[in-house]
Amino acid sequence: MLKRTEDSLAQISFSRPHNGSLLITIAGEWRLGHEIPSVDEIRKEVGTGLQVKQVSFDAQELKGWDTGLLTFLINVIDFCSGRNIAVDKAGLPQGVQRLLVLASTVPERKDTKLAAVRVPFLDRVGNLAVAFWRGNLEMLEFMGEVLAASARMLAGKARFRLADLFIIMQECGVQALPIVSLISILVGLILAFIGAIQLKIFGAQIYVASLVGIGMVRALAAVMTGIIMAGRTGASFAAQLGTMQVNEEIDALKTFGISPVEFLVLPRILSLFVMMPLLTLYADLMGILGGMLIGVSMLNLNFMEYYNKTREAVSLNDLWVGIFSAGVFGILVALAACLRGIRCGRTASSVGEATTSAVVSAIVSIIVAMAIITVLCHILKI
Amino acid sequence: MSYTENLEIEMQEKMEKTQPHIMVKDLTIAYGDFLIQRNLTFTIKKGDTFIIMGGSGCGKTTLLRHLVGLQRPAKGQVLYGEVSFWDAEPEERERIMMNFGILYQSGALWSSLTLGENVALPLNLYTDLSADQVREVISLKLSLVGLAGFEEYYPSELSGGMKKRAGLARAMVLDPGILFLDEPSSGLDPISAYLIDELILELRESLGATVVIVTHELASIFAVGNNSVLLDSEAKTMIASGDPRTLLANEKDPRIINFLTRGRGAQRE
Numbered sequence: 001m002l003k004r005t006e007d008s009l010a011q012i013s014f015s016r017p018h019n020g021s022l023l024i025t026i027a028g029e030w031r032l033g034h035e036i037p038s039v040d041e042i043r044k045e046v047g048t049g050l051q052v053k054q055v056s057f058d059a060q061e062l063k064g065w066d067t068g069l070l071t072f073l074i075n076v077i078d079f080c081s082g083r084n085i086a087v088d089k090a091g092l093p094q095g096v097q098r099l100l101v102l103a104s105t106v107p108e109r110k111d112t113k114l115a116a117v118r119v120p121f122l123d124r125v126g127n128l129a130v131a132f133w134r135g136n137l138e139m140l141e142f143m144g145e146v147l148a149a150s151a152r153m154l155a156g157k158a159r160f161r162l163a164d165l166f167i168i169m170q171e172c173g174v175q176a177l178p179i180v181s182l183i184s185i186l187v188g189l190i191l192a193f194i195g196a197i198q199l200k201i202f203g204a205q206i207y208v209a210s211l212v213g214i215g216m217v218r219a220l221a222a223v224m225t226g227i228i229m230a231g232r233t234g235a236s237f238a239a240q241l242g243t244m245q246v247n248e249e250i251d252a253l254k255t256f257g258i259s260p261v262e263f264l265v266l267p268r269i270l271s272l273f274v275m276m277p278l279l280t281l282y283a284d285l286m287g288i289l290g291g292m293l294i295g296v297s298m299l300n301l302n303f304m305e306y307y308n309k310t311r312e313a314v315s316l317n318d319l320w321v322g323i324f325s326a327g328v329f330g331i332l333v334a335l336a337a338c339l340r341g342i343r344c345g346r347t348a349s350s351v352g353e354a355t356t357s358a359v360v361s362a363i364v365s366i367i368v369a370m371a372i373i374t375v376l377c378h379i380l381k382i
Numbered sequence: 383m384s385y386t387e388n389l390e391i392e393m394q395e396k397m398e399k400t401q402p403h404i405m406v407k408d409l410t411i412a413y414g415d416f417l418i419q420r421n422l423t424f425t426i427k428k429g430d431t432f433i434i435m436g437g438s439g440c441g442k443t444t445l446l447r448h449l450v451g452l453q454r455p456a457k458g459q460v461l462y463g464e465v466s467f468w469d470a471e472p473e474e475r476e477r478i479m480m481n482f483g484i485l486y487q488s489g490a491l492w493s494s495l496t497l498g499e500n501v502a503l504p505l506n507l508y509t510d511l512s513a514d515q516v517r518e519v520i521s522l523k524l525s526l527v528g529l530a531g532f533e534e535y536y537p538s539e540l541s542g543g544m545k546k547r548a549g550l551a552r553a554m555v556l557d558p559g560i561l562f563l564d565e566p567s568s569g570l571d572p573i574s575a576y577l578i579d580e581l582i583l584e585l586r587e588s589l590g591a592t593v594v595i596v597t598h599e600l601a602s603i604f605a606v607g608n609n610s611v612l613l614d615s616e617a618k619t620m621i622a623s624g625d626p627r628t629l630l631a632n633e634k635d636p637r638i639i640n641f642l643t644r645g646r647g648a649q650r651e
Contacts, residue, residue, distance in 0.1 A: 159507055161503075164494070243493075244492075244493070247488055247490055247493065248486040248487070248488055248490035249490050249491070249492050249493065251447075251452055251486065251490065252484065252486060252490040252491075252492070252552075253492075254451075254452060255450055255451065255452065255479060255482055255484045256503075256504050256507075257476050257479055257480055257507075257508075258503075258507065
């Protein structure tokens with residue numbers, strides 16, 4: 001550790017060579033982090049004795065300096081200009097003089113400070129309500145654009161690259177298989193395990209197959225795949241489109257007369273709409289396999305017994321409900337992700353916000369849609 | 383062709399060159415309540431190389447976004463010929479925009495496409511050229527900007543200067559009537575910047591395009607500009623317009639002189 005001697009302390013002393021003149025002698029090391037005298041000492045000195053009209057400096061005993069000395073001197077100059085006291089900088093080192101000139105070349109702009117306005121509570125509530133309403137309008141506008149683009153696609157007039165569509169399908173379909181497999185097997189396994197504990201009490205272990213089969217095929221496979229897609233593909237869509245916004249790539253599309261909704265959003269919605277039901281079918285099988293692992297290994301059921309019970313319990317209606325839900329979730333995830341991505345701001349942090357918001361909105365909309373579908377199925381007796 | 387016919391064509395070309403191509407009338411640009419520039423009024427003639435100049439953060443790029451239809455003005459008009467861009471029907475706006483070629487500050491190349499695909503996309507969408515013809519056009523445009531042979535490269539594999547040149551190739555792929563260039567030579571080494579300036583002049587001469595450039599690079603301003611507007615961030619409006627060399631020679635306003643002499647105006651006085 002650096003040992004500081006008395007000599008290296010930042011010090012000031014005062015003398016009055018002439019009437020109305022104050023000479024400030026600066027000595028020692030004036031560096032940031034060291035103890036530096038305060039401007040108050042000058043204020044006190046100026047306040048006592050004869051009126052001071054000019055301040056000058058003697059820096060012959062100055063051992064070293066950095067920004068610490070500069071900030072002190074700027075404070076002294078500010079103080080003196082407030083009292084109409086002239087400041088003679090000739091006694092300061094050349095470097096210090098040059099930096100002081102540089103710091104005062106461009107005067108401080110007074111209109112740059114953001115006014116700290118305290119917004120009343122009712123104003124804040126009002127602003128939030130307006131923002132919420134605008135958000136909804138934005139979403140409706142976006143959905144309208146997507147509907148119009150879909151109509152153009154059905155009429156064969158939409159402009160996007162088929163190659164992009166296939167690449168996105170591959171990314172959100174085939175490449176998602178490992179994670180969908182893992183999650184679905186585990187969900188089937190957990191469902192069977194929890195069911196087995198209860199059903200074993202009544203000697204009804206065989207119904208584990210029905211529980212897992214119906215649970216997975218009708219709802220859980222679609223919901224779990226939807227959530228995986230929201231976290232994996234939805235986040236990726238939002239980040240891709242958000243980054244394109246930051247890099248002005250979306251502006252470039254617009255100015256070439258290419259609709260970003262047609263060119264970027266449509267292939268993504270189409271990909272998820274097609275791949276989600278397929279992934280859900282796959283998740284159904286994986287979930288049933290997970291349940292079967294528990295059934296065969298822990299409940300002493302044999303493979304054929306489990307298989308037959310599953311076939312008996314699961315109806316085609318269950319399958320259609322699951323597939324339909326998956327299609328809906330696919331559209332919702334893609335819509336939420338693309339909306340957030342395309343409306344993203346132009347900074348790196350706004351890409352992060354868009355991604356987070358995309359995942360949250362997608363998951364919430366999946367759960368809400370699942371609830372609506374379940375109630376509708378109950379009413380329609382499906 | 384007879385002498386009189388030749389003369390008529392020549393006269394017509396001269397008339398066209400003096401006709402206002404773009405007119406900006408009393409334009410105010412703002413982000414919500416935050417005013418950026420107000421009362422902007424200037425004219426860009428056909429064949430001009432028009433410079434939008436000003437210090438950093440004064441709203442040059444924002445003004446460009448208003449000219450190319452990416453941002454609606456708070457007040458005022460942008461006229462292309464006789465048509466007020468923002469009052470026109472969407473189809474009319476799209477027709478006007480089809481005549482634009484835009485180079486964005488970052489190049490804004492579509493990152494998932496190769497250079498060749500970037501240049502080819504507008505051609506595939508708006509022309510009926512065969513695959514071979516498209517390849518030929520791509521090759522031509524890329525060689526014009528010194529990037530022949532880079533068709534298969536992705537934007538991420540290129541340097542900043544190469545991205546800008548590729549962006550320029552894409553901007554001129556449909557032979558636009560107006561080229562908008564946002565900071566075409568900023569961030570480039572002096573030789574690359576000089577080459578870009580030369581390229582812009584060459585393109586203006588050969589394509590007969592009107593070129594609108596946003597820049598604060600003095601070398602480029604004097605090398606290529608024959609008309610300009612100077613925006614000021616403190617006054618929040620334009621403080622000068624005209625040929626940059628004439629401004630430098632005749633203007634007395636220290637803000638203009640300081641800008642055009644890299645702050646050496648005071649020394650000159």
